Amino acid sequence: MINAKKIREDFPMYKNVPTMSNQPLVYFDNAATTFKPQQVIDAADEYYRFFCANSHRGDYELAHTVDVKYEEARARVAKFINAETNEVAFTSGASMSLNSIAYGLAPMLEEGDEILLSEAEHASNVLPWFSVADQRRAKVTYIPLTKEGRITVENFKKAITPHTKIVSLAQVTNVLGYVVDIKTLAKIAHEHGCLFVVDAAQSVPHMKVDVKDLDCDFLAFSGHKMLGPTGIGVMFGKYELLKKMKPLMSGGGMSSRFDTCGDIAYKIPPIKFEAGTQNLSGALGLAAACDYLDSIGMDNIREHETKLRKMMIDGLKKIGNVTVYNEGAESGIVTFNINNVFAQDAASYLSYKGIAVRSGNHCAQILLSFLGTDATVRASLYLYNTEEDVRQFVEACASCGEGGNFLDAFFN
Amino acid sequence: MDHYQSPRNKKETDDPRYLTIHMKASSCVDDIYVQILYENDIVVDCLWHGVSCAISTASTSIMSEMVKGKTKKEVEYIMDNYNKMLQDQPFDEEALGEAIAFINTNKQPSRIGCATIGWRGLKNLLEGKTEEGE
Numbered sequence: 001m002i003n004a005k006k007i008r009e010d011f012p013m014y015k016n017v018p019t020m021s022n023q024p025l026v027y028f029d030n031a032a033t034t035f036k037p038q039q040v041i042d043a044a045d046e047y048y049r050f051f052c053a054n055s056h057r058g059d060y061e062l063a064h065t066v067d068v069k070y071e072e073a074r075a076r077v078a079k080f081i082n083a084e085t086n087e088v089a090f091t092s093g094a095s096m097s098l099n100s101i102a103y104g105l106a107p108m109l110e111e112g113d114e115i116l117l118s119e120a121e122h123a124s125n126v127l128p129w130f131s132v133a134d135q136r137r138a139k140v141t142y143i144p145l146t147k148e149g150r151i152t153v154e155n156f157k158k159a160i161t162p163h164t165k166i167v168s169l170a171q172v173t174n175v176l177g178y179v180v181d182i183k184t185l186a187k188i189a190h191e192h193g194c195l196f197v198v199d200a201a202q203s204v205p206h207m208k209v210d211v212k213d214l215d216c217d218f219l220a221f222s223g224h225k226m227l228g229p230t231g232i233g234v235m236f237g238k239y240e241l242l243k244k245m246k247p248l249m250s251g252g253g254m255s256s257r258f259d260t261c262g263d264i265a266y267k268i269p270p271i272k273f274e275a276g277t278q279n280l281s282g283a284l285g286l287a288a289a290c291d292y293l294d295s296i297g298m299d300n301i302r303e304h305e306t307k308l309r310k311m312m313i314d315g316l317k318k319i320g321n322v323t324v325y326n327e328g329a330e331s332g333i334v335t336f337n338i339n340n341v342f343a344q345d346a347a348s349y350l351s352y353k354g355i356a357v358r359s360g361n362h363c364a365q366i367l368l369s370f371l372g373t374d375a376t377v378r379a380s381l382y383l384y385n386t387e388e389d390v391r392q393f394v395e396a397c398a399s400c401g402e403g404g405n406f407l408d409a410f411f412n
Numbered sequence: 413m414d415h416y417q418s419p420r421n422k423k424e425t426d427d428p429r430y431l432t433i434h435m436k437a438s439s440c441v442d443d444i445y446v447q448i449l450y451e452n453d454i455v456v457d458c459l460w461h462g463v464s465c466a467i468s469t470a471s472t473s474i475m476s477e478m479v480k481g482k483t484k485k486e487v488e489y490i491m492d493n494y495n496k497m498l499q500d501q502p503f504d505e506e507a508l509g510e511a512i513a514f515i516n517t518n519k520q521p522s523r524i525g526c527a528t529i530g531w532r533g534l535k536n537l538l539e540g541k542t543e544e545g546e
Contacts, residue, residue, distance in 0.1 A: 406466070
């Protein structure tokens, strides 16, 4: 059981910004980014206060201290997803991780090869593949979604062909929030000789993710969606694959030697993928975020979100003027529209009631044609949300009625 | 409110005499087209269509009514005062007519984009620009 009120004491945002539009602040945009606990802020800050030297470069003691701290952070983050330490490369976030993976795997693609995605993917797991497919004259194909919007084993089997070389899917999709059975799909993909990439940006923050159990080949996530700093993320890859993969970025720190003929010897993974000075502060902050989440317990977080989500769905059903697009989703994401109110107007109205939600296409443009709407509103939960938050939200949705009441907030 | 529920001039024409601009907001879903028939320095007709929230629907609807029959200079005077109002600066109330309903937008800066998307499209058209804008 989570005591969300107690947890809030760790988050300076709740102290510094207790209200929005003179109402208690309800932060329901956790799928976009999360607040940070003091422990993470302190850990990130410590780098600038106590260890401010560059990593992997210096012979002096201070530089060595940074190396130790940075590698400790890597080991901590690796443990969080049950990876080996040398299988975790730091990146700027899930987008960069997915780009590194896509461009890194590009050389293995030949004309006519297929990259299998789904229609529910975030732009970060679509656009790099478009670009790579274009480069290699390969093709992007899609797993058809069920009527509910899910990816099923059955549909996956239908979509995978002898030409499929790479499968890349979100473990939890950012609009509909269904949990995809990665373990089963990865097994099938491997039987077909495909590589399996997981976009874990919406899963790692909210549930236990074990890369060995999933047996995925690559996995990407961001720090800022899991209480960590912005500008830090992770690219996991099986070591043997990382060894073969070309780095997207090259530069300082990742090569062991090179000559004027252009012959380069890269360092071994994961350093090979970390060109230039890294976000050292961010890495220390992310390690602290892993500590924080583990101290609460990922299963407890999941249970807390499930409980609040159920309360939210029940509440929205009772008031009756809301269409929910993902009632059965297992994550903390609720995607909805208030009937006859354009998504952005609904989100503005909710802001006037103190509630932060997101409207739009949520970087998943392809999905909206599937849902048959131009835009949706998304409320996404996390460990510090409370039952009071949910009540305030449901009441606000109920008062955002038809006939333009929602516009009073704007015009009056 | 009325302009949101029954927007005026919300239709599309393929009449080649009309100038068309596509305005696609980068930070929200608003995605509209503004079309004008602009002859002898007069906005003879102003149409629009597309996907839009209540604020952009109402503001573009009001705009499409207000600017009809006006010269470029007259339209620019309205635009100038409309922008001043949104920025909480002194403005000529009489010039704005129904558009004065948007006076509170200056307290909700996140919606200024919605309240001006149609106007910005029209401005581009009057300057002879038809390239997609934001």
